[in-house]
Amino acid sequence: xxxxSASFLISNTTxxxxxxxxxxxxxxxxxxxxxxxxxxxxxxxxxKLAKTxxxxxxxxxxxxxxxxxxxxLVDLPGYGYAKASKKSRQSWEIxxxxxLLHRETLLTTFVLIDARLPPQKIDLEFMNxxxxxxIPFTIVYTKTDKLSSxxxxxxxxxxxxxxxxxxxxxxxxxxxxxxSKLGRESxxxxxxxxxxxxxxx
Ligand code: GTP
Ligand code: MG
Numbered sequence: 001x002x003x004x005s006a007s008f009l010i011s012n013t014t015x016x017x018x019x020x021x022x023x024x025x026x027x028x029x030x031x032x033x034x035x036x037x038x039x040x041x042x043x044x045x046x047x048k049l050a051k052t053x054x055x056x057x058x059x060x061x062x063x064x065x066x067x068x069x070x071x072x073l074v075d076l077p078g079y080g081y082a083k084a085s086k087k088s089r090q091s092w093e094i095x096x097x098x099x100l101l102h103r104e105t106l107l108t109t110f111v112l113i114d115a116r117l118p119p120q121k122i123d124l125e126f127m128n129x130x131x132x133x134x135i136p137f138t139i140v141y142t143k144t145d146k147l148s149s150x151x152x153x154x155x156x157x158x159x160x161x162x163x164x165x166x167x168x169x170x171x172x173x174x175x176x177x178x179x180s181k182l183g184r185e186s187x188x189x190x191x192x193x194x195x196x197x198x199x200x201x
Contacts, residue, residue, distance in 0.1 A: 001192035004068050006044035011061040015099035019064055024198050025072035025105050026191060028140075029096070030112030031122060032078030035142035038178035039112065040065065040073055043187060050075045062099055071195060074106075080122045100135050107194050108136050110187075115141035115152055115175070119162045128166055138172045140187065145177040 012018050028036040037050035049065060063075040076099070077092060100109065109130065113123050130137045139159075144152055152175070160170055172190065176183030 001188045003044050003188070006046050006049055006065060006067050006073075008049065009064040009066045009072070011063045013061055014095055015062065015103050018062060018099070018103065019072065022105060023066070023071050024107050024195060025064070025074050025103070026194075027074040027076055027100070027103075027106055027109045028112060029076045029100075029109055029126075030078060030140075030142075031080040031114065031120070034078060034112045034114050035178055036078065036112055037075055039110075039140065039142060039176060040075055042176070042178040042181055043184060044073070062095070071191075072105075079126060080120075100130070101133060107198055108138055110140045111137045112140050112142050113159065115144045115155055116147050118155060119159050123159075124162055127163065127171075131167055136171075138174065138190070139170075140174045140176055140183070142176055142178065144175050144182060145179040 009019065028040060030036055033054075037052040040050040041047050041052065044065070044067065050063065060077050065073045065075065067073055076096060079092065079096075100106070111123070111127055111130070113120075127137065127139070141152075141156065147155075156173070156175070160173075163170055174183050174187050174190070176187065
């Protein structure tokens with residue numbers, strides 16, 4: 001799929017105020033600093049579209065980006081930011097879970113996982129929560145430019161093994177790098193397939 005246009009639309013603290021024009025959307029979520037905003041910039045080919053930072057906790061709101069005037073990419077704040085206060089963690093949980101549970105136009109959530117790390121409890125808990133609630137999600141491994149292919153295979157296998165302890169099937173999985181642009185075509189083609197199926201339904 002070609003990206004013909006990509007622009008920031010609006011930031012919100014509650015799903016209730018998110019755009020109501022029925023355009024389908026795809027959300028990006030994952031641990032703070034995993035590379036959500038960088039991936040959005042890589043996919044859209046616009047380096048400064050979503051704000052990135054080496055300091056975790058940069059994205060604080062539900063951010064809608066309009067793509068090809070047809071669908072939305074949604075940048076969400078990360079979870080697991082150690083320095084966040086208990087109060088801000090609780091408010092994060094409420095507004096993110098409400099968004100994920102009630103946003104009717106959300107077609108798929110991309111759960112980003114840092115490919116450099118062995119399975120993290122917080123990521124497994126989040127994916128198991130999505131699975132339990134019937135929220136469709138797709139795994140996207142990030143920062144794969146930072147490790148060898150053997151280490152990558154080892155970490156991917158370890159995550160799959162953990163997930164298969166709870167579930168019979170694995171969700172779709174993509175391997176990406178915002179740095180090398182690995183996975184760009186595959187993720188965009190996948191988005192396109194979902195959009196085509198959505199339009200036909
Ligand atoms: P929060 O908004 O704070 O939750 O973070 P985020 O998940 O949006 O992460 P962000 O895109 O801001 O990236 C965090 C840091 O990781 C930045 O310094 C990025 O340059 C770096 N980074 C992100 N993706 C990649 C990647 O694929 N490869 C490499 N080498 N660095 C990356
Ligand atoms: Mg961000």
